Amino acid sequence: DADVTQTPRNRITKTGKRIMLECSQTKGHDRMYWYRQDPGLGLRLIYYSFDVKDINKGEISDGYSVSRQAQAKFSLSLESAIPNQTALYFCATSEVPGQGQETQYFGPGTRLLVL
Amino acid sequence: DQQVKQNSPSLSVQEGRISILNCDYTNSMFDYFLWYKKYPAEGPTFLISISSIKDKNEDGRFTVFLNKSAKHLSLHIVPSQPGDSAVYFCAASVWGNQGGKLIFGQGTELSVKP
Numbered sequence: 001d002a003d004v005t006q007t008p009r010n011r012i013t014k015t016g017k018r019i020m021l022e023c024s025q026t027k028g029h030d031r032m033y034w035y036r037q038d039p040g041l042g043l044r045l046i047y048y049s050f051d052v053k054d055i056n057k058g059e060i061s062d063g064y065s066v067s068r069q070a071q072a073k074f075s076l077s078l079e080s081a082i083p084n085q086t087a088l089y090f091c092a093t094s095e096v097p098g099q100g101q102e103t104q105y106f107g108p109g110t111r112l113l114v115l
Numbered sequence: 116d117q118q119v120k121q122n123s124p125s126l127s128v129q130e131g132r133i134s135i136l137n138c139d140y141t142n143s144m145f146d147y148f149l150w151y152k153k154y155p156a157e158g159p160t161f162l163i164s165i166s167s168i169k170d171k172n173e174d175g176r177f178t179v180f181l182n183k184s185a186k187h188l189s190l191h192i193v194p195s196q197p198g199d200s201a202v203y204f205c206a207a208s209v210w211g212n213q214g215g216k217l218i219f220g221q222g223t224e225l226s227v228k229p
Contacts, residue, residue, distance in 0.1 A: 004158070035219075040124070042204060042219040043159070058216070090158050102208075103149065104217060106158030 003027045004107035012113045021076045021110050023091030031094045032074040036087040081114045118142045121220035134192040136223050138205035145207040150190050153202045195227045
């Protein structure tokens with residue numbers, strides 16, 4: 001079974017609709033992240049959470065909100081979807097690094113199309 | 116402002132030859148660098164990393180070189196195999212204030228031809 005799962009894997013929605021993307025992990029990591037990938041732009045950080053009570057905005061948080069329901073669950077919401085939110089969305093996790101630096105582990109992605 | 120740049124969107128290499136993927140960065144505070152590989156319909160997977168206190172890290176066929184004065188890192192794959200065909204992202208982080216967030220480059224699509 002995958003350590004980081006995302007649901008749904010694909011979603012088509014209409015402008016103005018509310019949509020939630022969900023992420024679950026079995027790695028036992030405290031830190032979770034949401035990224036979006038657009039062609040030619042790489043991965044950009046939307047929100048991140050270092051523990052259940054900690055939520056932080058990333059590089060491109062406008063139009064998005066998140067909820068950290070438990071250590072293992074981190075949801076991303078689009079309150080009113082717009083076409084330029086069409087992208088590939090990735091959830092990632094990491095553990096608090098010891099002597100080394102942290103490595104992030106990614107889920108399989110959710111492909112979202114906003115019409 | 117793109118702090119991590121991969122200026123080559125694509126690279127094509129013959130099987131058995133060396134693949135060299137390049138990455139440049141602008142923030143001199145970055146102290147940890149990673150390479151991720153991504154296949155279609157999958158999430159990125161960690162490949163190799165290097166701390167700023169080193170200038171080389173090797174793992175099997177993969178070697179990452181860091182040139183801090185030039186703010187440049189590269190990933191060498193020797194020998195290249197068709198299964199290496201994927202998109203490669205470099206990423207950088209700053210420990211401390213930013214809590215280890217990763218900044219990604221745009222990605223380079225590697226195609227290894229048999």
